[in-house]
Amino acid sequence: MYSLLNTPLEVSPSKPLPVVIIGNGPSGICLSYLLSGNIPYIKRDSVHPHPILQRKLEETPAVSIVDQNLEYLSEGLEGRSHSPVALLLDVLLRPDTDFSGTEESVLTWWHEAKRVIPHLVLGKNLPGGAWHSIEGSMITLSQGDWMGLPDLQFKDWMSKKRRGLRNNRATAADIAQYYQHYVAKKGLKKNFICGTVVTYVKKVSPDANSSYEQQDSDINSSFCSSSVKPMEDDHTTCRSLFQVDGLAKTINGSQQQFSVYAENVILATGTYDSPSLLGVKGETLSFVHHKLSALEEAVKNKDLDMMSDPILIVGAGLTAADAILFAHHCNIPVIHAFRRRVNDPGLIFNQLPKMMYPEYHKVHQMMKEQSIACSGPYECYVSLPEHHILSFKEDKKCIFQDKNGHQKAYNISMAFILIGSNPNLTFLPSNGMDLAMDNEQPVNPKRNPIDVDPFTYECIHEKGLYAIGPLAGDNFVRFVQGGALAVASSLLKKANKNPP
Ligand SMILES: Cc1cc2nc3c(=O)[nH]c(=O)nc-3n(C[C@H](O)[C@H](O)[C@H](O)COP(=O)(O)OP(=O)(O)OC[C@H]3O[C@@H](n4cnc5c(N)ncnc54)[C@H](O)[C@@H]3O)c2cc1C
DSSP states (O other): OOOOBSSOOBOOTTSOEEEEEEOOSHHHHHHHHHHTTEEEEEOTTOOOSSHHHHHHHHHSTTSOGGGSOHHHHHTTOOSSOSOHHHHHHHHHHSTTGGGTOOOOOSEEEEEOGGGOOOEEEEESSSTTGGGGTSOTTOBOSSOGGGGOBTTBOHHHHHHHTTOOOBTTBOBHHHHHHHHHHHHHHTTOGGGEEESEEEEEEEEEOTTOGGGGGGSOOOTTSOSBOTTSOOOOSSTTSOOOEEEEEEEEEBTTSOEEEEEEEEEEEEEOOOSOSEEOOOOOBTTTSTTEEOOHHHHHHHHHTTSOOTTSOOEEEEOSSHHHHHHHHHHHHTTOOEEEEOSSOTTOTTSGGGGSOTTTOHHHHHHHHHHHHSBTTSOOSOTTEEEETTOEEEEEOTTSEEEEEOTTSOEEEEEOSOEEEOSOEEOOOTTSGGGGGGGBSSTTSOOBTTTBOBOBOTTTOBBTTSTTEEEOGGGGTOOSHHHHHHHHHHHHHHHHHHTTOOOO
């Protein structure tokens, strides 16, 4: 059982926590591991296949990676991420994985008690983040090995559990279980408080203790209220603190407000919490859903079966494809609507190798071969390419418009709008927009991530605040870990926790 609140969670402003991490997914877990005094060194006698990196690593073999110059080490590395530190940690953990190699990590992890930075990890669900919300039977896009966290290989955990990978890929349920196991095995449980939702983060002055209650509670105001001193880089001078408020589930099931103070706050809240909306009339009707889990729920509750009116699935990404596969498996009739052409080269299916992802290619084939314009071999499925949804009606009719402006109506039983999701940063002033690369647009992992220093992941626009994971533009588990390394390195320097 993970800790729910059994005592009031109060951290006073006079004795703030060094670090609060918001979000308990892979990013938060990996950072907690590093802040718990687990320090990476290069294994003696290891030889990295990247000759330039190997030469650099030989220069200071006794210095841990967190204490080295990350900019220097990562310079010139290339790969599937734009973040140099993400590439660095990935290539140290999985030296030749992009060339289908299986060479072991060149890192060894030492526990150094003096370098522990006390911290709390707050999260809505169990440790594992988004992986507890993703349908358990879904197969990962990434290879199983790329889902692992430092110093506990995913494949070793799988073989201990006597479970196998499918086409080198794992199920979301296995991944979620592995992350929970990781937290327990690495002794991190004490840092995690599950069942907590952060509702408010604000910068406050440490010497304004008595005025905390009077702080402006308008979360749309900017980060700094006028009474707050600007945070300084030098930790010996007077710094501001962050006030982190939220609601926590207690052991007896009730909810309790909490308030903690921290010198540094790490945003690791991912981007899976707020599904994107179409913004059309009737979208809030009860038969219209925005999560794949609602489809599974409906099947489980026997609200849907092969005799039902078709369900509508909107979207042409992998979650929509997962929904189609699930419905197909249960013989539930599907109408599948999406805005793009079936042959649009930008469709995700065109970017996935056929051999590794046969199921997604099958969906793409169905989209092409069984459209409204031509009937194909697939039962219980019809695709509506280049169609927009105009509205949903109370009598469960959905009105569509095709590319020529023609409108049509279909009876449906339920609708599932699976067109992506957005981060939910309502707990930050101006929904975190002030922190984004373009501070006039909402934060978006692909188009407008939070603007961070690439070697510390500290927010450019707010010192003491850091962002990791998709919020900072790192969208895959193998790459979110580099952000955690950068943050740990920065915090160790700030805390003056120099190597022993
Ligand atoms: C359907 C799907 C399939 C995917 N497949 C892959 C794949 O194959 N390979 C891969 O590498 N990546 C995949 N990803 C991406 C992967 O999920 C993310 O890269 C990864 O989970 C990011 O980790 P994180 O810790 O930054 O965020 P998350 O895993 O999203 O965890 C953040 C957690 O913080 C919680 N949180 C948010 N706001 C608050 C708050 N205010 N208070 C408290 N807690 C809060 C959230 O509820 C969540 O549990 C997939 C994502 C989805 C949605």
